[in-house]
């Protein structure tokens with residue numbers, strides 16, 4: 106029988122906990138962002154009722170159709186995370202309605218997010234710098250060798266709060282390769298911390314999806330972004 110959302114959530118939380126203990130991170134907080142792309146409102150309602158407060162969407166249009174319509178769920182307690190490729194012309198919508206952007210990877214985007222954040226009274230606006238650790242351009246993200254230059258420019262913008270870094274693992278699902286990517290991002294984060302950047306220490310690591318979140322937690326993730334592990338396979 107198909108698992109209920111409650112059962113899947115309990116299993117995920119249990120696995121996160123085990124991964125934390127396994128890697129000596131018992132006292133760390135790992136936040137769960139439930140990725141609701143392709144998921145219907147009834148199901149989303151269940152995960153919210155089960156106590157999840159952070160939801161992630163990767164496309165503005167889908168977010169708008171689901172959550173800003175009159176039929177939407179009552180949602181004052183929820184924080185929405187924008188996790189997908191962001192077009193500049195969508196920033197004016199995303200900034201007012203969402204709590205943060207995980208996928209900041211371009212300078213022109215940064216300027217636009219800052220401008221809108223100031224306009225909306227949401228400055229400084231929380232962002233994660235997406236880093237491309239796989240070399241696969243389809244995944245987006247700043248190249249590793251351009252990261253620190255980008256970061257220095259970014260942290261000088263007063264309207265942004267750089268919370269940390271986000272990455273997407275390779276699709277291979279091979280443990281060694283995947284963990285390598287995650288641990289590299291952790292090292293990048295640690296290097297960033299050592300630079301005295303204006304605006305403070307970007308400490309968060311948003312990494313780990315349904316196929317690899319336990320490895321991500323073991324390598325230091327502070328936020329995992331899970332869709333299928335909670336809601337089952339998406340229809341193509």
Ligand SMILES: *Cc1c(COP(=O)(O)O)cnc(C)c1O
Nearest residue numbers: 140163188314315330331332333
């Ligand atoms: C879809 C998506 C996720 C969740 O993926 P699952 O494999 O369903 O857990 C996480 N992060 C991003 C950026 C996504 O687009």
